Amino acid sequence: MDGNLLLSVFVFLSAACILVPISKLSGLGSVIGYLIAGVIIGPHILGAINDPETILHFSEFGVVMMLFLIGLELKPRQLWNMRLRLIGLGGLQVGLTTLLMTGAAYYLGRPLGEAIVIGMALSLSSTAISLQIMQDRRMMRETAGQSGFSVLLFQDVIVIVMIAALPFLALMSGFSPEVADTHSGEHYRPEGIWLAASIIGVFTGMIVAGRLLLRPIFRLIAKSKVRETFTAMALLLVIGAALLMEWLGLSAALGAFIAGVVLADSEYRHQLERDIEPFKALLLGLFFISVGMSLNFVTLGEQPVTIVAIVVGLLCLKFAVLYLIGTIFKLVQSSRVIFAALLCQAGEFGFVLFQFAAQEGALSSEMGEILTAVIAITMALTPLIILFYDKVLSPRFTVQSLTGESPLNEHNPVLILGFGRVGQLAGRLLQTQNIGATIIDNDGDHIELLKQFGHRVYYGDTSDVEILRIAGAAEAKVIIIAMDDSDKVTKAVQEIKEHFPEAKIIARARNRTHLFDLLAEDVDFAERETARSSLAMGRKALTYLGFSEEKAMQLSDKFLEMDFELAMEAFEHRSDMDALISRAKSGHELLKDTLSGDVLYQSQADDDGNNV
Secondary structure (H helix, E strand, O other): OOOOHHHHHHHHHHHHHHHHHHHHHOOOOHHHHHHHHHHHHOOOOOOOOOOHHHHHHHHOHHHHHHHHHHHHHOOHHHHHHOHHHHHHHHHHHHHHHHHHHHHHHHHOOOOHHHHHHHHHHHHOOOHHHHHHHHHHOOOOOOHHHHHHHHHHHHHHHHHHHHHHHHHHHHHHHOOOOOOOOOOOOOOOOOOHHHHHHHHHHHHHHHHHHHHHHHHHHHHHHHHHOOHHHHHHHHHHHHHHHHHHHHHHOOOHHHHHHHHHHHOOOOOOHHHHHHHHHHHHHHHHHHHHHHHHHOOOHHHHHHOHHHHHHHHHHHHHHHHHHHHHHHHHOOOOHHHHHHHHHHHOOOOHHHHHHHHHHHHHOOOOHHHHHHHHHHHHHHHHHHHHHHHHHHHHHHHHHHHOOOOOOOOOOOOOOEEEEOOOHHHHHHHHHHHHOOOOEEEEEOOHHHHHHHHHOOOOEEEOOOOOHHHHHHOOOOOOOEEEEOOOOHHHHHHHHHHHHHHOOOOEEEEEEOOHHHHHHHHHOOOOEEEEOOHHHHHHHHHHHHHHOOOOHHHHHHHHHHHHHHHHHHHHHHHOOOOOHHHHHHHHHHHHHHHHHHHHOOHHHHHHHHHHOOOO
């Protein structure tokens, strides 16, 4: 069957289409569905596919695409701002876990070189599974999600050092090197000082090319209006970055991530995301299926006690290390637990490290088989660990507010949902008039910080009707929805409209598209989060160019009024993209014509004589 590609693809898709929806609907999640599908069609049950390792190598490209998409979301400045988390959280996790696992392996009689290899490989977590779960749960903006991503990114970088250290560790292990698979052919790979120079040259070239070459190329492709060419270029970019990294002997996922970061400021970022996303989703599903297929039941049957003991010991040790690190970095308890649960497994880069280690003679083939089974099992257990957290642990954390008290009805006329930079400004304005507001936020670490500044903030799900009812939503005159997650804002509007129709809803819109979503829900008032701050900068620019403060303010107010009217008109045509684009273009011209011919501008020009 392996020789028939179409039949193999049919088996994969059939298993995924049947088992993944069942797993998702049963509450187990899509990842478990893919893993179960892999176990069933793998060589040890139905035997429909007999070569999981080849498929695993191919499907790891899904991880590469995922890192590229994450890179697109992270501008270089954001990455620089994460440096303390990257080095602190990631460095501590890898260092402590490697040290403890190495000590355990050496104590059990393994050679020192092999013990270090084991410690390094098992310190790595699964980027694919952890990030997929975080994205499914919309955790990437929460403290636990950002901390987890920082650790995973550090691991992807440090694996380069680990691979480079294998030849030296082989000298300490003393095993016979395995013959490397040469089916792909021999090719030149730089070594020594040339390797360092090549790494610097490749990374510099990627940054320069991304800034100077790729944008004009994307602009040319966009002008051609051939959609499939844009998709092909996006895939070419990811594959090219991956090949460059493989040529250097580095992580292909790291290269894709850097390529994404280089293009994070590009005006074509959103189009790239849309084009790559379907391929990423399919290949990640294939990756999870291949992990399920790689579970070696023969090895498990031969040494079940050893494997189970290593699995349990690894999960417990990594969980303890991660929980300790979360404590050091002052994550609240709920964030510490989910952070540790997400990353306590071993990861897919462990497969790669063991393969290289065996080829170098740093790891025995017998130990490699056992530890490969351990990695696959811990990866398969991760969704179950998260399910246990959701069903057993999470309710205990949300029974009581992280401020030390459950939500209360303070009988305030205003309820503020989300107390970040937007909610705080709204709340402070109300406070100047002695208007009380009951505040709810869903980030425990943020609440603890706010408490130090004297704010009384309750913890809770801002779209949970019962929590809103307890907090006094039924008698509140105004509810301000100020979370930074557009989906959560929209859901909260829907719930409040249905259950508390008397309250006036003021909602934070992330952009014009989100504004349309809120208008469709008949929200009382919605404000795009950057609209007034952007106009404030425009007003200041006008004053620097000679306009008076009063004239600049009048122009700004007129612009905001007309822009909102144009948005309302565009809202009526939101389902017709051509009409929407046409409206946007005519709206821009109308704004320009109206304001440039406005008596305000003319009078100012007459007054100053030098503003044209």
